[in-house]
Amino acid sequence: MPMIWGMRNLPITMGASKTISITIKKMSVGSVMGKYEYILSRSGFISAKVQKKYQLRSASRRKVVHLQRKCIKFIKVNADIHKESKQIKLKYKQMKVAIVGASGAVGQEFLRILAERNFPIDQLLLFGSERSAGKKYTFKGKECVVKPLQHNDDFRGVDIAFVSAGGDTSRQFAPTITKHGAVMIDNSSAFRMDPDVPLVVPECNAEDALNRPRNIISNPNCTTIMMVVVLQPLERLSHIKRIRVSSYQSASGAGAAAMAELEEQYRQLMTGTLPTVSKFPYQLAYNVIPRIDAFTETGYTKEEMKMFNETRKIMHTDVKCSATCVRVSSLRSHSESVWIETERPISVEEARHAIATAPGCQLKDDIVHDIYPMPLDTAGKDDIYVGRIRKDLADENGLTFWLSGDQIRKGAALNAVQIAEYLVKSEKVKG
Ligand SMILES: NC(=O)C1=CN([C@@H]2O[C@H](COP(=O)(O)OP(=O)(O)OC[C@H]3O[C@@H](n4cnc5c(N)ncnc54)[C@H](OP(=O)(O)O)[C@@H]3O)[C@@H](O)[C@H]2O)C=CC1
Numbered sequence: 290m291p292m293i294w295g296m297r298n299l300p301i302t303m304g305a306s307k308t309i310s311i312t313i314k315k316m317s318v319g320s321v322m323g324k325y326e327y328i329l330s331r332s333g334f335i336s337a338k339v340q341k342k343y344q345l346r347s348a349s350r351r352k353v354v355h356l357q358r359k360c361i362k363f364i365k366v367n368a369d370i371h372k373e374s375k376q377i378k379l380k381y382k383q384m385k386v387a388i389v390g391a392s393g394a395v396g397q398e399f400l401r402i403l404a405e406r407n408f409p410i411d412q413l414l415l416f417g418s419e420r421s422a423g424k425k426y427t428f429k430g431k432e433c434v435v436k437p438l439q440h441n442d443d444f445r446g447v448d449i450a451f452v453s454a455g456g457d458t459s460r461q462f463a464p465t466i467t468k469h470g471a472v473m474i475d476n477s478s479a480f481r482m483d484p485d486v487p488l489v490v491p492e493c494n495a496e497d498a499l500n501r502p503r504n505i506i507s508n509p510n511c512t513t514i515m516m517v518v519v520l521q522p523l524e525r526l527s528h529i530k531r532i533r534v535s536s537y538q539s540a541s542g543a544g545a546a547a548m549a550e551l552e553e554q555y556r557q558l559m560t561g562t563l564p565t566v567s568k569f570p571y572q573l574a575y576n577v578i579p580r581i582d583a584f585t586e587t588g589y590t591k592e593e594m595k596m597f598n599e600t601r602k603i604m605h606t607d608v609k610c611s612a613t614c615v616r617v618s619s620l621r622s623h624s625e626s627v628w629i630e631t632e633r634p635i636s637v638e639e640a641r642h643a644i645a646t647a648p649g650c651q652l653k654d655d656i657v658h659d660i661y662p663m664p665l666d667t668a669g670k671d672d673i674y675v676g677r678i679r680k681d682l683a684d685e686n687g688l689t690f691w692l693s694g695d696q697i698r699k700g701a702a703l704n705a706v707q708i709a710e711y712l713v714k715s716e717k718v719k720g
């Protein structure tokens with residue numbers, strides 16, 4: 290079958306939005322064509338919203354020719370807009386960017402997202418511990434070698450450092466990373482609740498990122514990010530007083546090695562071997578574990594307390610969140626069952642409209658056709674998908690819904706890159 294076209298991110302007129310069709314690279318049965326609405330922000334960053342998707346179900350010649358024509362049309366649009374993208378590049382300075390923790394689950398996602406979104410980088414530095422030092426990764430066709438993270442001047446000239454190497458590393462290296470003026474966007478929980486460190490989800494409180502006395506911006510906990518993206522449009526309808534939430538968190542939330550451990554457990558069980566348990570408190574294969582992170586004196590775990598505290602800091606409200614965080618045996622994408630109590634009752638229709646039109650959210654709610662979001666479908670996607678929206682039977686002012694999203698993307702790397710994009714757009718990378 291002919292090779293046609295395989296580009297996902299392309300620049301179009303600044304501030305404008307266009308709907309175009311693209312295909313994946315190989316046109317074979319099962320190929321997905323999509324109608325994407327591309328929106329180019331003033332900074333030159335592109336967000337894409339899938340409007341319609343359809344699959345090539347049979348390899349009929351007529352169908353292939355039809356799709357080819359669409360692609361040719363698309364290529365023409367692309368040729369025009371490439372000219373404009375060059376001008377945008379001139380306007381926005383290319384930056385020196387660092388990724389700390391490049392070999393990890395989040396670090397690897399940074400490499401993909403920065404390339405996909407064409408983040409303005411002219412030099413990329415990768416850091417890790419001695420374990421991954423010397424490893425090579427490809428970024429936009431160029432090979433980058435992981436350097437050992439040390440207390441030296443390696444961050445001189447770095448504009449933005451994306452850090453995802455655990456809380457201890459962040460605490461230990463923050464002074465070294467920020468010493469020469471780099472903005473540190475930190476994925477760990479080290480500084481999240483510090484009053485002089487903003488905790489940012491761009492859909493909710495982007496402007497908080499501009500006030501950063503220590504030049505550190507914290508990325509919130511993944512489960513919290515996914516929930517607040519959906520709560521924000523509902524908060525605009527009526528103040529949310531209380532949240533009750535149960536999470537269904539995939540193995541990859543505990544890092545790349547944990548993901549590998551789950552796969553290994555299934556293999557071991559298949560061959561009658563005792564499964565290795567080191568990254569989770571118990572065997573996760575064929576199991577569900579109602580404990581993520583350590584217990585605190587409240588009886589809640591640290592993960593659950595993050596949902597309470599971080600939600601209030603991001604949303605700037607007095608909302609109270611009571612969570613039960615559970616590890617499930619999906620590999621990627623977290624899900625959450627959420628109950629909210631608002632000041633006035635919100636109807637299902639209002640909620641559906643607010644969520645469907647909110648940035649970062651996708652409504653996937655059609656019970657007649659058995660449609661709701663699931664981790665297998667949301668893995669690898671940018672948005673948070675919401676379904677099963679209904680009134681709470683136990684509370685007149687209550688609404689309940691289900692959400693699912695890729696916690697390594699929106700819950701970690703994507704959110705951090707969106708913060709950086711906001712700084713570029715606001716011309717506030719430097720102070
Ligand atoms: N996974 C997820 O869904 C989410 C993770 N996070 C947070 O992001 C961070 C990274 O998580 P994740 O990618 O999952 O974890 P991984 O275990 O997959 O990766 C950890 C990374 O940190 C690096 N690292 C560890 N110690 C050091 C050190 N002393 N110096 C330099 N680099 C070091 C590792 O490098 P090496 O290979 O050399 O050891 C590796 O690249 C954590 O703080 C986590 O809490 C936040 C939201 C979601």
Ligand SMILES: N[C@@H](CC(=O)OP(=O)(O)O)C(=O)O
Pocket residue numbers: 476477478509510511512538539541542543581592595
């Ligand atoms: N809480 C996530 C992962 C995580 O890293 O959280 P935090 O960044 O808040 O430590 C999980 O285990 O699913």
